[in-house]
Amino acid sequence: MASVALSEAEKVYIVHGVQEDLRVDGRGCEDYRCVEVETDVVSNTSGSARVKLGHTDILVGVKAEMGMPKLEQPNEGYLEFFVDCSANATPEFEGRGGDDLGTEIANTLYRIFNNKSSIDLKSLCINPREHCWVLYVDVLLLECGGNLFDAISIAVKAALFNTRIPRVRVLEDEEGSKDIELSDDPYDCIRLSVENVPCIVTLCKIGCRHVVDATLQEEACSLASLLVSVTSKGVVTCVRKVGKGSLDPESIFEMMETSKRVGKVLHTSLQSVLHKEESLGPKRQKVGFLG
Amino acid sequence: MAMEMRLPVARKRFSESLGRETKKHLVVPGDTITTDTGFMRGHGTYMGEEKLIASVAGSVERVNKLICVKALKTRYNGEVGDIVVGRITERRRSAEDELAMRGFLQEGDLISAEVQAVFSDGAVSLHTRSLKYGKLGQGVLVQVSPSLVKRQKTHFHDLPCGASVILGNNGFIWIYPTPEHKEEDAGGFIANLEPVSLADREVISRLRNCIVSLVTQRMLLYDTSILYCYEASLPHQIKDILKPEIMEEIVMETRQRLLEQEG
Numbered sequence: 001m002a003s004v005a006l007s008e009a010e011k012v013y014i015v016h017g018v019q020e021d022l023r024v025d026g027r028g029c030e031d032y033r034c035v036e037v038e039t040d041v042v043s044n045t046s047g048s049a050r051v052k053l054g055h056t057d058i059l060v061g062v063k064a065e066m067g068m069p070k071l072e073q074p075n076e077g078y079l080e081f082f083v084d085c086s087a088n089a090t091p092e093f094e095g096r097g098g099d100d101l102g103t104e105i106a107n108t109l110y111r112i113f114n115n116k117s118s119i120d121l122k123s124l125c126i127n128p129r130e131h132c133w134v135l136y137v138d139v140l141l142l143e144c145g146g147n148l149f150d151a152i153s154i155a156v157k158a159a160l161f162n163t164r165i166p167r168v169r170v171l172e173d174e175e176g177s178k179d180i181e182l183s184d185d186p187y188d189c190i191r192l193s194v195e196n197v198p199c200i201v202t203l204c205k206i207g208c209r210h211v212v213d214a215t216l217q218e219e220a221c222s223l224a225s226l227l228v229s230v231t232s233k234g235v236v237t238c239v240r241k242v243g244k245g246s247l248d249p250e251s252i253f254e255m256m257e258t259s260k261r262v263g264k265v266l267h268t269s270l271q272s273v274l275h276k277e278e279s280l281g282p283k284r285q286k287v288g289f290l291g
Numbered sequence: 292m293a294m295e296m297r298l299p300v301a302r303k304r305f306s307e308s309l310g311r312e313t314k315k316h317l318v319v320p321g322d323t324i325t326t327d328t329g330f331m332r333g334h335g336t337y338m339g340e341e342k343l344i345a346s347v348a349g350s351v352e353r354v355n356k357l358i359c360v361k362a363l364k365t366r367y368n369g370e371v372g373d374i375v376v377g378r379i380t381e382r383r384r385s386a387e388d389e390l391a392m393r394g395f396l397q398e399g400d401l402i403s404a405e406v407q408a409v410f411s412d413g414a415v416s417l418h419t420r421s422l423k424y425g426k427l428g429q430g431v432l433v434q435v436s437p438s439l440v441k442r443q444k445t446h447f448h449d450l451p452c453g454a455s456v457i458l459g460n461n462g463f464i465w466i467y468p469t470p471e472h473k474e475e476d477a478g479g480f481i482a483n484l485e486p487v488s489l490a491d492r493e494v495i496s497r498l499r500n501c502i503v504s505l506v507t508q509r510m511l512l513y514d515t516s517i518l519y520c521y522e523a524s525l526p527h528q529i530k531d532i533l534k535p536e537i538m539e540e541i542v543m544e545t546r547q548r549l550l551e552q553e554g
Contacts, residue, residue: 005378005380005398005399006399007378007397007399007400007401007427007482008397008399008400008482008484009401009427009428009429009430009482009483009484010401010429010430010431010432012429012484013429013430013431013487016486016487017492019486020489020492022489022492022493022496023496024431024496024499025496025499025500025529025530025533026493026496026497026499026500026528026529026530026532027293027530028292028293028530030292030293031292031293031294031530032292032293032294032295033533034295034297034533034534034535035294035295035296035297036296036297036298036299037296037297037298037299038298038299052299212292261292262292262294265292265294266294269294269295269296270296272296273296273297273298276298277298285301287298287299287300287301
């Protein structure tokens, strides 16, 4: 993770501030920074989203391609994640520096989606055992300002909401060979239901309390963090601990309760923003990168 | 708990929001400024093929016969006498150094110092030969572009709102609680690690957010502008200052007050 050097006195100041529920930028321990979400920013993808959380900038593109289903799940499609930590984000990511972090984030994404209810994979099946839709989700880290996992999970959910998969029909002729026909109308698509797609809430332990949405400076003061993946109904799908420090079982319990509370609010805000954006229709002003 | 998600809004051009009649003459490196050879060339320009060409990206400033280009965003160029705030990244590894200095200064520490000399390659040598310089204790660091820090007589300010600020010429702004006693026996190298009171913390956080808003709106940073911005932000909650609409409102008020004060 990109790290920033801090003096002892600065760290002490941050830790004491967290104890009193007043962080350096005036937020409380459970407050998020202002989030900006925009979908459909990359034109040649099936779905895309860009999320800005403070100084963290993430771009996600989803491409739907036809492939062979996996042997163990012949009636389902699947998702493939790839995370690219661009050297734009911080000089540490130059060359192969960002590969470790990229694989770590990709593995976390695989784990949180590794259950039956996050995404309806059966809807991605075209022909059992022969054809299915594979969704390649590519995450690009443009700027690193702390709290990467949260921002990436929000962007992935927004991109999946925005994904339009072309509708296909399977035609069987007399000999039994199957043909796949693509609809003529380019706007005839199926959309995915992202109701149960989880979002990650990262809780960093600073002193005796934990904070949500830590900046780079706060992450440098925290020895242990908990990544909790929560759905919109408050169901926890996956928990992961990062960091060298240790966590008390009681504080883990408290952190999970906080994450469920915070996660539900996160999901409601995201749903309302995505629906608001969709209601603006195709004529909405796209801001993109040069706005 | 607070959570706000919004759709992005296109940025407004600054000249529209300021209502300026004369547009700034913006140039990029390689642009011709003028073909009139009667002008003297200043910083950011060079003479080539009978015309004056810009070497940096910025706005053209003209003072009588002198033309220079003021860069919008530049790396810090040291001048003798500048106050800088810096972080120790690396140190000489010799035996005497280990014995003597490590007790006082470690890697990652912040210090305030004055520029003593500038070398031809741009490197500067610093000195802390006064009790007001030295290691910095508890506080908040804000990094801004060096071009936004106004050159003034003094860069150490004790603001009446209850905190002190050091405006480093290199763009590092240090906000810290005003020390109660002015006498520093140790000469500023022993840091005070006692908890800072909540009231002081609120002032420091508010100042930090005000400075970030001023910087986002590309306003020059000096004690008066920071103070006016602080006062304009008082009706709002500290964490709301960073919301785009509130930031614009506060900076607009600050700008008006500064214009009234000048005019």
